[in-house]
Amino acid sequence: MALLQLENVTKRFGxxxxxxxxSLEVEDGESIAIVGSNGSGKTTLFNVISxxxxxxxxxxxxxxxDITTLPPHTRAPLGIGRxxxxxxxxxxxxxxxxxxxxxxxxxxxxxxxxxxxxEVADRYIHLVGLTPHTDKEAGSxxxxxxxxxxxxxxLAMRPKLLLMDEALAGMHPRDIDEMVAFLKRIKAxxxxxxxAMVEHIMRAVVGFAERVMVMHQGQKxxxxxxxxxxxxxxxxxxxxxxPAEDETHARG
Amino acid sequence: MKAKHTKxxxxxxxxCAYFILxxxxxxxxxxxxLMAMLAFYCALGQAFNIFIGMTGYVDFGYVAFLxxxxxxxxxxxxxxxxxxxxxxxxVVIGLILSFVMAGAxxxxxxxxxxxxxxxxxxxxxxxxxxxxxxxxxxxxxxxxAEGIIFSGQLTETLGRDTASSLSTFWADVMVMIVAVIAAVxxxxxxxxxxxxxxxxxxxxxxxxxxxxxxVTKYKIIAFITSASLAGLLGACAxxxxxxxxxxxxxxxxxxxxxAIIIVVxxxxxxxxxxxxxxxxxxxxxYWLAVVMPGFQLLIFAPIVIFIVVAFPEGVVGWVKRxxxxxxxQSYLL
Numbered sequence: 001m002a003l004l005q006l007e008n009v010t011k012r013f014g015x016x017x018x019x020x021x022x023s024l025e026v027e028d029g030e031s032i033a034i035v036g037s038n039g040s041g042k043t044t045l046f047n048v049i050s051x052x053x054x055x056x057x058x059x060x061x062x063x064x065x066d067i068t069t070l071p072p073h074t075r076a077p078l079g080i081g082r083x084x085x086x087x088x089x090x091x092x093x094x095x096x097x098x099x100x101x102x103x104x105x106x107x108x109x110x111x112x113x114x115x116x117x118x119e120v121a122d123r124y125i126h127l128v129g130l131t132p133h134t135d136k137e138a139g140s141x142x143x144x145x146x147x148x149x150x151x152x153x154x155l156a157m158r159p160k161l162l163l164m165d166e167a168l169a170g171m172h173p174r175d176i177d178e179m180v181a182f183l184k185r186i187k188a189x190x191x192x193x194x195x196a197m198v199e200h201i202m203r204a205v206v207g208f209a210e211r212v213m214v215m216h217q218g219q220k221x222x223x224x225x226x227x228x229x230x231x232x233x234x235x236x237x238x239x240x241x242x243p244a245e246d247e248t249h250a251r252g
Numbered sequence: 253m254k255a256k257h258t259k260x261x262x263x264x265x266x267x268c269a270y271f272i273l274x275x276x277x278x279x280x281x282x283x284x285x286l287m288a289m290l291a292f293y294c295a296l297g298q299a300f301n302i303f304i305g306m307t308g309y310v311d312f313g314y315v316a317f318l319x320x321x322x323x324x325x326x327x328x329x330x331x332x333x334x335x336x337x338x339x340x341x342x343v344v345i346g347l348i349l350s351f352v353m354a355g356a357x358x359x360x361x362x363x364x365x366x367x368x369x370x371x372x373x374x375x376x377x378x379x380x381x382x383x384x385x386x387x388x389x390x391x392x393x394x395x396x397a398e399g400i401i402f403s404g405q406l407t408e409t410l411g412r413d414t415a416s417s418l419s420t421f422w423a424d425v426m427v428m429i430v431a432v433i434a435a436v437x438x439x440x441x442x443x444x445x446x447x448x449x450x451x452x453x454x455x456x457x458x459x460x461x462x463x464x465x466x467v468t469k470y471k472i473i474a475f476i477t478s479a480s481l482a483g484l485l486g487a488c489a490x491x492x493x494x495x496x497x498x499x500x501x502x503x504x505x506x507x508x509x510x511a512i513i514i515v516v517x518x519x520x521x522x523x524x525x526x527x528x529x530x531x532x533x534x535x536x537x538y539w540l541a542v543v544m545p546g547f548q549l550l551i552f553a554p555i556v557i558f559i560v561v562a563f564p565e566g567v568v569g570w571v572k573r574x575x576x577x578x579x580x581q582s583y584l585l
Binding site: 050051052071072073074075076077080081082084088089090091092093097100101102104105106107114117153154157 | 443444445448449451452454455456458459460461462463464465466467
């Protein structure tokens, strides 16, 4: 049984169909890259999975349980963690407290105490390499550090599925390579499936994802193993640009 | 990691503040009323802070909970006066009634209004206070517009001496006790799961939700706690002190505004903030009324603006930031 199943999910905002009849299956421990231009429905799809928005049509099934209508706070403990496009730290709290929130509320057991959560937090802060910043206010971190902190915070929830919104946007190429290596490592160590949006950074897609899903105008255009997807002419056209002769032709 | 025994250290400065107010009031002739007023403002700020400071939501109907608490005490004393052998029991029952009635009203208001976000919540609560006042007046419940005067029943039940010391001394002492209870609850919340959940939802409600926090539940916890304490304050500082209750006085929106100023001045979401804010506000209000009667608000407004601009996190918030890493840190929360 797949970890996550989306069955013909549709989400509309008034007349705009943000996500149009998308189906997707994610297996345990799989890593999937979602690519697509701005407005192609990637973030909305994440919001439908994490419960920020409810799907207008279709079903969302996680670990065999229908979660289509569950509110976000009951989905998280089932094992769905997420990070945001623009990091959303709890700014006035310390890095440690931020990550502890994930451990405290994001796990199914629920009974984990404050002190235990802080210990768990220290472990994940170490994992992402933020130990020197443990007691800093989260609002004072650099954007990349905030991103790492968000990852630590969602990992502390012990998710089975991690949704990473624009995981690599705005990062230095060196940081991207580091992040890709890091994601592969935690995926192996923690045994979690990761769906990451990685925009146009092809080296990251190739380095990280086993599968690529391409979204275009709310629909799933391509869903295939990475190498195959990148050879698909539709993907090439949308993401790598039209072949040069077409442009010449158009101009001529 | 903070050791267990240091967890409640921040209660020390708070308790000291009330103790000093008590000592000055008790030992310096003519100071009791002023000290009692200061203690009331501090306590009001502390009770309000549990909701407004910890959740970041503004409740413009807060005074309704004090009003309802006032009625709780008034109803107990006036309706139970005939029963023999109750004695001080009427006051105890009054406190319980105030606590429960304010709590019940907050459940009713919170269950509806706390589903709204930020400014929408604030707007929704404006009506609660006025609505409740006109309900009492219009429907003629609990004495309607005439209110309840219960000084006679209180004197009858307790005797003249007890009744008068209750209203001139013990009512104020009880306010201080409620304030310390509020402080203990605040520390317990701030250091526990509730505090983590409230900080998260105050900073970013959507992020808090996807972290697994049931935001409505925690907002309601803070709301009920804050409201029930307000009920007790109404019972002590208003009902017992003056021994009557009139709807227009019990539901004056001015007290909500004062409570907001106190919390913001001192530092929203800090433990010591409302105490500092209450002292600054109470003292300046008193002093300005003496030196420039009639001009208090004119003078006070720029002072408030100055403090809010200079210390956006409030006085205690500012000190707390400065004290990071020093020995004082463990006494501030």
